[in-house]
Amino acid sequence: MEIISENAASLSNYEVFVHLQKIKESRKKQKGQLATITYETLRYLEETSCKNQNPEDITQCLKDLEEFNLNKSEKLMLVNTPPATPLEIQLMIEESEERLSEEQVQTILSILAKHFPHLHIVKTEQEDEENLD
Amino acid sequence: MFVLAEMKNVTRISPELFNLNLNEAVAGELNKKLANKVLLNVGLCIALFDITSIQDSFIIPGDGASHTIVYFRYIVFRPFMEEILIGKIRSCSQEGVHVTMGFFDDILIPPSALQHPSKFNETEQAWVWEYDTGDGSKHDLFMDSGESIRFRVTAEIFTETCPAGPNGIQEAQDITESKVPYSLMGSINEPGLGLLSWWDN
Missing domain, CATH: 1.20.1250.40 (RNA Polymerase II, Rpb4 subunit)
Incomplete structure (x- = not known):
């Protein structure tokens, strides 16, 4: 594995929120670490104002x-x-x-x-x- | 708070995944490999953002799997220095206030970076800001677990956690268990920082 750029762009909370929701709602059932981290991150983001942006x-x-x-x-x-x-x-x-x-x-x-x-x-x-x- | 990291990986797709579309299989493998893990000097990996390019797959003699070079972008939690974040107090101890974001727990606000003057209350196990009301009396502001707190990120520490060699395996295990790959230092010693309820009015 090679890291080309560790900070290619900044993302706003809203962008992350939308992306993670897409992952959560995708027809394929998520499992393992991805499910954990999407769940926890979404729970955090839902409390911030990005939910309504x-x-x-x-x-x-x-x-x-x-x-x-x-x-x-x-x-x-x-x-x-x-x-x-x-x-x-x-x-x-x-x-x-x-x-x-x-x-x-x-x-x-x-x-x-x-x-x-x-x-x-x-x-x-x-x-x-x-x-x- | 979140950034995109560009990476390149040779992804091994084992034969039982050959029924899937290559993109899906690669995305699945990348998420399995990286989600919820800390990459040294990159940050905490959250989820695959997109695959920018996939090169021709190749096979290696003796291995039924296909190997594909992929370029991709990953969502990574990596706050920049001086960023203002909001988290929740996880616990208080002599070392300072431990803050959690829910998905990331290793944030510490050391005693020197708390509002001044603060002291640790042993019975309540909480830090207390002895706010001077101006008329000579003090108002104790407790920092209880579970409260929302706004803080400034002041430092980040990455620690290499690769497994140690065969010498003293037992010792090495003890060390790795307590090692934290990525931790943040915060400060709340400015007006406006600290518990959200302190500054409501």
Whole structure:
């Protein structure tokens, strides 16, 4: 076995999610390690926001984010775990205080909220659950 | 979090699989070989993404199987440095906080990378962030198992786990059992990192 490139491309959580679901639903019954890892990975991904994403929204969102001069891994994080607060943006974007103004941060948040509207729904559901506890 | 790794392999298809379409047989064999395994300096292999090219198969005298050179791409879990991930706390110990992603368990946040000041509570077996509320009093924030936690990946460690030679087989076995092929180090000593519930409001 030979490794040609250990990092040929990055995948978003959504792409992995869709691919694994295809494997899970394929007519052939999966067995062994593949079944284990697809099951465990899907269970993790189902809890993230990628469950409600779709390719159009992601492409459109990336287009809207172009003007902010973010690098690829930053954009990947924004799509994988869309932040809802300025604090989270600060974590994901290196030196965000120098690179982005407060208005820009707000614009990014509203772009993300526009393309991934389920984000806030999920959040309120969680809060409801907590209140019930 | 996930990347594609390009690889090349000579895949052996044993005769009982000759009834299958070659692509299917190769995909099956590659998944059997790699799924849920760690490749040194590559990461944790999840599933076959696609086969980019299949070359002519050949047979070797004395072996009924066919051998095919395939180029393929595999989905691999390999977070980049400084990536922000969300996992769940598996357990706490003196060494720090152990975090799991569900499919990957070997993530450790050492005590030095916890929020400051934190201390280990022996009775609860949990790390506690002694949050200073500003008016001189302290608010204890417990890090219980099962809670969702956001952390930054700070280091990755790959360990060679190939079987040891015949010398001291017994010892070697003990060592391999405790060896972890791929582990990650995390940190939560920044505002916004740590349990998701800490930063909800």
